[in-house]
Amino acid sequence: MCFFRACSALYFFRACLSLCFFPCLVSINRFETDIDSELQIIREHCNGLGAKCAVSDIYGLGGEGGAELAGHVMNSLETDPTPTPTFTYELSDSPEEKMRKIVQKVYGGADVVLESKAKSQLKTMIKNGFGDLPICMAKTQYSLSDDPKLIGRPTGFTVNVRELRLSAGAGFIVAVTGNIMTMPGLPRKPAAEAMGVGPNGEAQGVF
The missing domain is CATH 3.10.410.10 (Formyltetrahydrofolate synthetase, domain 3)
Incomplete structure (x- = not known):
């Protein structure tokens, strides 16, 4: 059920990019637990939306695992190098x-x-x-x-x-x-300033 909910969210993200007139490319990050049939469902879903997609397995295969994705990116740059975006709101809006x-x-x-x-x-x-x-x-x-x-x-x-x-x-x-927490800012004197490596390779200033 969660898998198909994610696909419905993907449909919405595709629609958002269409509003901005940007080409849409979906990167499917492959995990060790993924099975080919699931990845194929996502591919078919993307094709139905008119969006190009590629399975990315850079973690597992290194550069070779990102070749398909890189190819789609280069093709988009060659066919439409300077798309004209539209914006969600005007700066003059309140x-x-x-x-x-x-x-x-x-x-x-x-x-x-x-x-x-x-x-x-x-x-x-x-x-x-x-x-x-x-x-x-x-x-x-x-x-x-x-x-x-x-x-x-x-x-x-x-x-x-x-x-x-x-x-x-x-x-x-x-x-x-909502209840979101943002990243805290650094103090006037960050702790990293006191960190270093000793003469024997030991970490110093780490607490």
Whole structure:
């Protein structure tokens, strides 16, 4: 059942790429436990979507295991080297509208809801002139929604934004959704600065 749910999600990702007018190439990463009949089902599913695909087994076979995938990539570059993309939203859209378009067009959801903390943060960002920045969604990788248990290709869901973080230097706003945890930043003096290798090859400064 999970296998076919994944195929339904693949259909949606293919549709998203079509909206952007980018060529679609599916890389099937082969694991030791995979069986040929399963891989063939994915190939047939991709063919039905009009998407090229290749089994990639670089881990097991080295460079030879990625030859088919590389061939498809090179062919795409030769046939359409400079595709013209379309974008999910306009920079002139409000930050909330940008998030809504991402949820509806990319994730297939119904709407986005900003919690009170996020609304207050957004008001401050707009007041300080950061309202035109692009949006980066921090979201679980296990689902198109913000609920990691909602797998496959769910529809009609709402994405909840609990807080907004301004990355002024990088030039975007991070929308933190659901219960996702982001990577912590480095302290002023990272522990790596005290690490080294002693004269006898032993590790130093590692705790």
